[in-house]
Amino acid sequence: MELTVTVNGRAHRGxxxxxxxxxxxxxxxxxxxxxxxxxxxSSCGACTVLLDGESVKSCTLLAVQADGHDLTTIxxxxxxxxxxxxxxxxxxxxxxxxxxxxxxxxxxxTSLVAEGLAGDEDAVRRGxxxxxxxxxxYHNIVRAVLDAAGTS
Amino acid sequence: MIPAPFEYVRVETAEGxxxxxxxxxxxxxxxxxxxxxxxxxxxxxxVPSVLVDVARVRELAGARVxxxxxxxxxxxxxxxxxxxxxxxxxxxxxxxxxxxxxxxxVRHRGTxxxxxxxxxxxxxxxxxxxxxxxxxxxxGPRGRREIAAPAFFLGFLETAIEDDELLVEVRFPRSGxxxxxFRKFRRRAQDWAIVGALAAxxxxxxxxxxxxxxxxxxxxxxxxxxLAAGAExxxxxxxxxxxxxxxxxxxxxxxxRAHLARVLVARALAAAS
Numbered sequence: 001m002e003l004t005v006t007v008n009g010r011a012h013r014g015x016x017x018x019x020x021x022x023x024x025x026x027x028x029x030x031x032x033x034x035x036x037x038x039x040x041x042s043s044c045g046a047c048t049v050l051l052d053g054e055s056v057k058s059c060t061l062l063a064v065q066a067d068g069h070d071l072t073t074i075x076x077x078x079x080x081x082x083x084x085x086x087x088x089x090x091x092x093x094x095x096x097x098x099x100x101x102x103x104x105x106x107x108x109x110t111s112l113v114a115e116g117l118a119g120d121e122d123a124v125r126r127g128x129x130x131x132x133x134x135x136x137x138y139h140n141i142v143r144a145v146l147d148a149a150g151t152s
Numbered sequence: 153m154i155p156a157p158f159e160y161v162r163v164e165t166a167e168g169x170x171x172x173x174x175x176x177x178x179x180x181x182x183x184x185x186x187x188x189x190x191x192x193x194x195x196x197x198x199v200p201s202v203l204v205d206v207a208r209v210r211e212l213a214g215a216r217v218x219x220x221x222x223x224x225x226x227x228x229x230x231x232x233x234x235x236x237x238x239x240x241x242x243x244x245x246x247x248x249x250x251x252x253x254x255x256x257x258v259r260h261r262g263t264x265x266x267x268x269x270x271x272x273x274x275x276x277x278x279x280x281x282x283x284x285x286x287x288x289x290x291x292g293p294r295g296r297r298e299i300a301a302p303a304f305f306l307g308f309l310e311t312a313i314e315d316d317e318l319l320v321e322v323r324f325p326r327s328g329x330x331x332x333x334f335r336k337f338r339r340r341a342q343d344w345a346i347v348g349a350l351a352a353x354x355x356x357x358x359x360x361x362x363x364x365x366x367x368x369x370x371x372x373x374x375x376x377x378x379l380a381a382g383a384e385x386x387x388x389x390x391x392x393x394x395x396x397x398x399x400x401x402x403x404x405x406x407x408x409r410a411h412l413a414r415v416l417v418a419r420a421l422a423a424a425s
Binding site (some may be wrong): 021024039045057061108129131147 | 161261
């Protein structure tokens with residue numbers, strides 16, 4: 001089935017099997033491997049991308065469901081090499097350890113901050129409930145999101 | 153994990169969805185947000201040969217007031233339900249529970265119609281339907297049917313919707329912005345409820361509903377009767393597991409679930425009053 005999606009500002013056309021998952025389309029067809037496959041069961045959040053600006057889990061979305069939509073992956077955040085406030089705050093606050101969850105965390109946090117739902121620590125912790133950090137590095141992640149949102 | 157092959161059809165109208173269902177019968181499954189269906193398909197527990205994507209049927213999204221009811225379109229997403237000021241004002245318990253489903257990513261995709269039609273006794277929103285005696289409205293080749301919530305949920309992943317019918321809306325009584333509490337016990341933040349309890353004060357008393365205490369969402373009638381007879385919260389909540397048939401799985405024994413139900417109901421009642 002044919003689909004057209006905008007990924008990180010660029011239009012892409014594809015001819016895919018309907019059962020192709022969005023995360024496979026991004027990683028295998030477009031080579032955007034910043035988006036990780038973690039649990040593959042929509043629990044861990046490593047595969048989180050933005051669909052029309054909102055966080056979604058790309059392991060539990062068919063590529064054809066994204067037809068006509070606007071997608072942003074971790075590769076699309078830093079325009080011209082300048083990190084976004086969320087990325088800069090993760091860097092500044094050391095909001096990562098092994099780094100495997102980081103792309104999903106940064107994307108989920110980007111959505112949360114954009115929606116104005118990162119008002120305090122409790123809101124941030126609840127807002128990141130769909131993302132697991134197997135290093136348990138949550139303290140610095142939460143700190144980074146609060147800094148990025150200007151609510152720390 | 154990759155689903156088995158299927159044919160994918162996208163429709164823009166409810167009429168279009170019904171036409172596809174009429175053509176493909178029980179070979180077809182409707183796809184809205186996909187938060188329940190796609191995981192089942194990836195595990196190959198569901199193997200539909202035709203997937204009818206209804207996510208873009210705009211006529212079925214959004215909430216409105218009609219008389220003394222809040223009418224919620226089947227394709228209203230949990231995220232929108234949770235943040236909609238109208239829903240918060242007219243049926244606060246629905247908005248609150250919608251904000252407890254899954255996690256933000258799931259709430260950005262999942263819909264009330266999908267969640268209700270899935271019929272999972274461990275999911276959150278069906279508890280609101282049974283607590284408030286909501287009405288599920290379906291359309292099909294034999295016309296429109298209105299089904300009261302208790303009669304809608306028949307068992308584990310089993311509802312009163314026929315293969316050729318489409319869930320179009322859920323009608324809730326306007327219960328107001330306050331006087332409720334919902335809480336669930338789970339091991340990790342976004343897990344399914346091992347047990348969930350909902351308490352809601354309505355005009356004629358207090359309603360109590362349970363999540364994952366049987367093969368379908370349940371009303372804790374014993375608790376409601378005790379409260380109506382003037383019992384204290386703890387005495388009423390002691391009856392929370394009466395008539396329930398809690399499942400046994402790796403998370404909890406039936407006995408532990410019964411204990412959780414009594415504790416959660418007591419806490420929910422205290423918070424709701």
